[in-house]
Amino acid sequence: MSDVTTLVLLRHGETPLTPGRRISGSSGSDPALSPDGRRQARATADALAHRGGIEAVVTSPMRRCRETAESVATRLGLTVRVDRDLREADFGAWEGMTFAEVRERYPDDLSAWLASPEAPPSGAGETMHEVTLRTAAVRDALLARYAGATVLVVSHVGPLRTLIRLALQAPPPTLFRMEVAAASLSTVSYDEDGTATVQSLNDTHHLT
Numbered sequence: 166m167s168d169v170t171t172l173v174l175l176r177h178g179e180t181p182l183t184p185g186r187r188i189s190g191s192s193g194s195d196p197a198l199s200p201d202g203r204r205q206a207r208a209t210a211d212a213l214a215h216r217g218g219i220e221a222v223v224t225s226p227m228r229r230c231r232e233t234a235e236s237v238a239t240r241l242g243l244t245v246r247v248d249r250d251l252r253e254a255d256f257g258a259w260e261g262m263t264f265a266e267v268r269e270r271y272p273d274d275l276s277a278w279l280a281s282p283e284a285p286p287s288g289a290g291e292t293m294h295e296v297t298l299r300t301a302a303v304r305d306a307l308l309a310r311y312a313g314a315t316v317l318v319v320s321h322v323g324p325l326r327t328l329i330r331l332a333l334q335a336p337p338p339t340l341f342r343m344e345v346a347a348a349s350l351s352t353v354s355y356d357e358d359g360t361a362t363v364q365s366l367n368d369t370h371h372l373t
Contacts, residue, residue, distance in 0.1 A: 223307065259271070296323050351365055
């Protein structure tokens with residue numbers, strides 16, 4: 166068994182809200198994949214089958230992630246394990262809006278949220294600090310459960326950016342300085358002592 170544990174981070178495929186860049190968290194409508202999103206999931210499944218080495222699939226419970234994960238797991242002959250703490254952030258009153266609409270309606274709240282991980286979205290949403298705590302707990306559990314293995318983690322922008330930020334030991338504002346596109350793949354490896362290395366970020370070559 167390898168002494169390196171690898172997390173392959175897959176953002177779910179597109180939903181009807183994705184092209185308009187509308188906020189889709191964990192307290193909104195829980196949309197399914199769009200036809201384009203289903204095509205993206207199939208293309209990702211093919212790419213990961215060609216790559217090989219995936220030994221487990223873990224996903225957010227949100228519908229868009231479960232559909233993406235099932236598409237890949239079926240292709241790889243694996244089962245899917247659901248972890249509730251991989252869900253997207255709860256964006257409160259901002260659910261379904263664009264950030265331009267949030268800026269127009271809740272300018273002070275948005276400024277505070279961008280400035281501090283302790284500030285919640287309007288309407289008692291979840292802070293990014295809270296997202297970080299549960300995401301880090303998921304990471305630690307995966308590293309313990311799948312030591313030396315390669316695991317596909319299917320989740321959302323918030324948790325995936327957080328895993329990458331933590332791997333880089335970067336400050337919270339880094340969350341807003343990286344792109345994690347729909348159906349993109351990023352890879353983080355962890356040595357036996359937990360030292361993380363970001364191997365790739367926002368790879369979408371399999372979608373072209």
